Amino acid sequence: MIRWSLVRLAVYGIPTLLILCPMGLFLLSSFWSMSGNKMSHSWTLANYRAFFANASYWGIYLQTIKLAGIVALFGLVSGYIVAYLIWRQRGPLRYMLLLFSVIPLAMNYIVKIYAMRGILGFNGVLNSALVWSGLLAKPSTMFVFNQTAVLIAMAVIYLPFAILPIFLSLERIPHSLVEASADLGAPPGQTFRRVVLPLSLPGSVVGGLFVMVLSLGDFLTPQMVGGSQGFTFGRAIWSQFGMAFNWPFGAALAVMLLLAIAIILIAARLLTRYRRTS
Amino acid sequence: MNRREFLTSTGMALVAATGGLSIAASVARAATKELRVLTWEGYADEQWVKEFEQANDATVKISYTGSVDEIFAKLLATNGDDFDxxxxxxxxxKRLVEQKLLQALDLTLLPNRANLGPTFANVSSIVFDGKTYAVPFAWGSIPLIYDRKVFSEAPTSWSVFWDENYSGRVIAMDDATNAIVTTALLLGIKDPFNMSADDFAAVKAKLIDQKKYVLTYYAGFDDGVSIMAQGGVxxxxxxxxxxxxxxQKKGIDAALTIPKEGAIGWIDCWTISAGARDVPxxxxxxxxxxxxxxxxxxxEKTGYGNTTDLAxxxxxxxxxxxxxxxxxxxxDQGKRIDLWNEVKATPAP
Structure with missing residues (x-):
């Protein structure tokens, strides 16, 4: 008995201690405030009011959600294409290709951003190729330090996160269904449209939503390739710490971001439930 | 402070050796006194620590820090009891003294203050109510760096960051303090640390106008170097x-200059914690x-300035x-952060 309750304590206690407590603390501190250089522990909604009162904060909040949405859409479409092509392979080749598509996950995230900048940058691979082929007279900075660069870089960096869940949702389609569709005389295109796509779509959208959650919190990629337009909500949160020393306001901003992420995850949850019942 | 990253990357091996050795020394020799030091890498190297330990029959325990935040957190946790x-x-x-985490220095115990160069002998930002809380130790600046291949003579003014001729070929750093104070210097604002509402508005307008010319705001020491070294800047x-x-190591013919409006400088100073055990x-x-x-x-080691040996x-x-x-x-640091965030959130004009 005692041993079991100890195990149970560890199972529930450790996640509570390591995950819930810090999150509870930052939720709590978002209702505190700064008076002078000291944190005041009296309850206030001032931080949330400040967020809604300052157009640049909620403006960048909405812009960041939009950006993450577009990245998710890119991830969904291109991830689906890649995952579908891998799924169509037979034998060991299939898992080899899957492995290759997720290898970038093992690479450091910062290195990937630098690599993207190396490709898109002034003396980058893309510019060299264009100058060499004569399409450009001299290297250009138009591929980097703008919104398009942010989209490209984020879509590439987060693609493996989309491929994996999409592949899994394709993998779960019983092969007999595809065969039955063919036996009943459906050409491949029709089988894809009426069998494969509807069955894999909910899982794929979940993959897209994962990408959205990841890119919502990402403030480094926009910062490093976005130039003067690379400001995102994550960076706004970051700016409240360090020398600014306004942890309560930073916590309130983080809670707002968490809220957006929670809504996305609930949407993902509803989608997976829909898949189970259908 | 991001300049620390540089010290971190270059001084790491040396520091590891220093730390290890001083701990070993403290085990081997049971000294009567102990000094607990909280500092940046490169500021307490082995040879000096050893000399100090021998001269004072004391052990020195060094903790290295990576950020100002960390120093505050460590001091706040125990009201400074953990460090001397x-x-x-x-x-x-200002923040440290207001929170009563430091104690005023007894200047009669610091004869070497006579060594301080004239610029460093009267630094006002470490004096509160007539009492001195620290001594200046190392310094550096936020200079303008330019490519000598493009400029035969150094640019003389920060206004080069608003110059049509270099549009899309200048980079600035993503830092509220440095951006605002440097712009205030360019605009000739008298006290860049106590600005009026009009000053704030003028600085904000100027910084938003700068977005037309700036290629990007870089994130840190290495990031800035890597962007400039890639070309086009x-x-x-x-x-x-x-x-x-x-x-220069990456092949850019770079040089620095302090424009005629002046530039930001920083000074790291040594101070004594409110909870110091052995004050003398x-x-x-x-x-x-x-x-x-x-x-x-x-x-010689860090490439930063010192406050005593001017030669x-x-x-x-x-x-x-x-x-x-x-x-x-x-x-009001919060107001400055808001201003910088608003500048960054505004699309280029």
């Missing part, structure tokens, strides 16, 4: 002197740090301390 002496930069003192608002050498020993350390030999060593500063080209505006605690 700390090295931190001038603009943090003529001028950068630097993060510190070591970037020049880093750029802490004073001994602070005084020891003002030894000219250590000043010389700091300049060593000259030798590495750091002869412009009197043209710098040293950082102070601003009137």
């Amino acid at each position: 002496v700390i090295a931190i930069e001038t603009s943090s003192y 003529d001028v950068m608002m630097s993060m510190g002197e070591p970037q020049v050498q880093m750029l 020993l802490a004073h001994k350390w602070v005084d020891f740090m003002l030894d000219k030999r250590i000043g010389n060593y700091i300049s 060593a500063n000259e030798k590495i080209g750091l002869n412009y301390a009197d043209r710098l505006v040293f950082l102070q605690a601003p009137e």
Whole structure:
């Protein structure tokens, strides 16, 4: 008995201690405030009011959600294409290709951003190729330090996160269904449209939503390739710490971001439930 | 402070050796006194620590820090009881003194203060109610770095960051303090650390206007160097002197200049914690740090300026301390962060 309750304590206690407590603390501190250089522990909604009162904060909040949405859409479409092509392979080749598509996950995230900048940058691979082929007279900075660069870089960096869940949702389609569709005389295109796509779509959208959650919190990629337009909500949160020393306001901003992420995850949850019942 | 990243990457091996050795020494020799030091890598190297330990029959326990935040957190946790002496930069003192985390120095115990160069003997941002809380130790600046291939002569004004001729070929750093104070210097604002509402509006308008010309805001020491080294960049608002050498290593003919409006300077100072156990020993350390030999060593090793051996500063080209505006605690840091965030959130005009 005692041993079991100890195990149970560890199972529930450790996640509570390591995950819930810090999150509870930052939720709590978002209702505190700064008076002078000291944190005041009296309850206030001032931080949330400040967020809604300052157009640049909620403006960048909405812009960041939009950006993450577009990245998710890119991830969904291109991830689906890649995952579908891998799924169509037979034998060991299939898992080899899957492995290759997720290898970038093992690479450091910062290195990937630098690599993207190396490709898109002034003396980058893309510019060299264009100058060499004569399409450009001299290297250009138009591929980097703008919104398009942010989209490209984020879509590439987060693609493996989309491929994996999409592949899994394709993998779960019983092969007999595809065969039955063919036996009943459906050409491949029709089988894809009426069998494969509807069955894999909910899982794929979940993959897209994962990408959205990841890119919502990402403030480094926009910062490093976005130039003067690379400001995102994550960076706004970051700016409240360090020398600014306004942890309560930073916590309130983080809670707002968490809220957006929670809504996305609930949407993902509803989608997976829909898949189970259908 | 991002300039630390540079020290972190270059001084790491040395530091590891230093830390390990001083711990070993403390085990081997049971000294009667102990000094607990909280500092940045490169500021308490083995040879000096050993000399201090032998001269004072004490053990020195060094903790290295990576950020100003960390120093605050560590001091706040126990009201300074865990450390005796700390090295931190001038603009943090207001907050530290207000929170009663430091104690005023007994200047009679610090004869080596006579070694301080004229610019460093009267730094106002470390004096509160007539009491001095720290001694200046190392310094540097936020200079303008330019490519000598593009400029035959150094740019003379920060206005080069608003110059049509270099549009899309300048980079600035993503830092509220540095962006706002440097722009305030360009606009001729009298006290860039206590600005009026009009000053704030003028600085904001100027910074939004700058977005037309800026290629990007870079994130840190290495990031700035990497962008400029990739090409297409003529001028950068630097993060510190070591970037020049880093750029030269990457093949850019870089040089630095302090424009006619002046530039931001920072000074790291040694101070004593409110919870210091052995206050006289802490004073001994602070005084020891003002030894000219250590000043010389700091300049030669880190490339930053020191406050005692002015000849060593000259030798590495750091002869412009009197043209710098040293950082102070601003009137309202939160307002400055908001201003910078608003600038970044506004689309380029």
